[in-house]
Amino acid sequence: MVFKRLLGSLGVGGPTVDTVLDPGAALPGGTLSGQVQLRGGSADFDIEHITLELVARVEAEHEDGESEGVAVFDRFTVGGSFRLAEGEQRSVPFSVTLPWETPVTELYGQGLGIVLGVRTELAVAGAKDKGDLDQLAVRPLPVQEAVLEALGQLGFGFKSADLEYGRIGGTGQQLPFYQEIELAPSPQYAHAVNEIELTFLASPGGVEVVLEADKRGGLFSDGHDAITRFTVGHDGVEHQDWNGLVDGWIRQLVEHRASYGSHASYGSHAPYGSHASYGHGDPYSHAGEHGHGDHHHGHESHHRSGPGVGTAVAAGAAGLAVGVVGGMVAAEVVDEVGDFFEGDEDDEG
Known part of the structure; x- marks a missing residue:
């Protein structure tokens, strides 16, 4: 010893x-x-x-x-x-x-x-x-793993993960920092978003899933951020259609079909409340706190290609596993x- x-x-x-x-x-x-x-x-x-x-x-x-x-x-x-x-x-x-x-x-x-x-x-x-x-x-907790697995099967790829000091306003966040997982969009959404950032805020009652999209600009518009938040229970994980549920989340995020304060239920085993808001005028922002998009100063320059940056193997049961090139990462x-x-x-x- x-x-x-x-x-x-x-x-x-x-x-x-x-x-x-x-x-x-x-x-x-x-x-x-x-x-x-x-x-x-x-x-x-x-x-x-x-x-x-x-x-x-x-x-x-x-x-x-x-x-x-x-x-x-x-x-x-x-x-x-x-x-x-x-x-x-x-x-x-x-x-x-x-x-x-x-x-x-x-x-x-x-x-x-x-x-x-x-x-x-x-x-x-x-x-x-x-x-x-x-x-x-x-x-990850079973719920977290199910969400990540679904994202992988839907074609999203892992880019990087880091811990950001600050708070996401309007959530139940307890720690002085939060984890941010950056994902490359699936081919289905590549035309609409540059990347998606995922944060889990777990508690005894369930997991808040915060999704933020760095949206691409159009011919007559600049790119901007969109943010949605969903709450998922710990129970009934094995009975949920996670691919369908998570794909619905992404569609809301990308298409802006939901409005802040809306509620929806998914499945019969646990209540899943959805809340959504968009843009930097995010109602989750409180005095002295960061909205999930408010603290970012340009997504292209904000995140360095930190450790763990790998090309995701996002196919079938392989899910959102991290790929490395030649062991360098x-x-x-x-x-x-x-x-x-x-x-x-x-x-x-």
């Missing part, structure tokens, strides 16, 4: 810590479990608390452009108030519940370029040190993940 030494405020000779997450990807709103493994230092130490932080690499927009930073989106105290003897080895098991809006990092085992981590903070004798950072993998993701964790640990130490 390789223990990561704390060389910050606790100093050489202090306890070492290594957090080991249970194998497999977690689910949003699900359980994250593992063990914090401690090894005593050159003397006895009183461990005041062991805290886990959930962290994410997030993009933020400002007047000078874009920047990236680390956002802490939850904290859990999992142990403490005990004495760790000199050289003692001790394992502290934990089981915590992830926020429902925890971003999805992979689909069908393929990374999307989203970087999440679990950072361990150890407090000893009044000093704190964040000594261990582990990558966190999260797979996968290597870029690994490099950026490593840089994120190494840089974060350097900053903390």
Whole structure:
């Protein structure tokens, strides 16, 4: 076992810590479990608390452009108030519940370029040190996977995914950032939209699905954004015609047939309320919040081709899997993940 030494405020000779997450990807709103493994230092130490932080690499927009930073989106105290003897080895098991809006990092085992981590903070004798950072993998909820699978079967392709700092006004968003999945349009809609952006906002009661289209301009009109929002229950996923449902969403988004505040029901197993609005004058925008389109300053220049950019294999049961060319994209993701964790640990130490 390789223990990561704390060389910050606790100093050489202090306890070492290594957090080991249970194998497999977690689910949003699900359980994250593992063990914090401690090894005593050159003397006895009183461990005041062991805290886990959930962290994410997030993009933020400002007047000078874009920047990236680390956002802490939850904290859990999992142990403490005990004495760790000199050289003692001790394992502290934990089981915590992830926020429902925890971003999805992979689909069908393929990374999307989203970087999440679990950072361990150890407090000893009044000093704190964040000594261990582990990558966190999260797979989609059944509803999220069904929507993505339907989009893939309808011919939409995965372009990229990132985490945007800010709020989507008028939604039930809880975290200070949201995940945005960029999709290339299917051939059926390629004439009407440049790309579609998808955001899931999960909660115990269901999932809000926010869709935004970067619409192409016509001969006598400029391009603009359209946005719609739908709420889907967690139950009855296997009984729903997802291809038909999602295609209906896309048609509303592209054709502007719905109006804000309209409600519709789909299927008999769970209520699906639909709400739609269009353009930058989005009624979801609140003071101090971002509408899903309001914070964008030109779609063509706003999004860099970040990690996880792949050509989607959007055919049949393959769904919205991420394709890579010659392994280059996968290597870029690994490099950026490593840089994120190494840089974060350097900053903390």
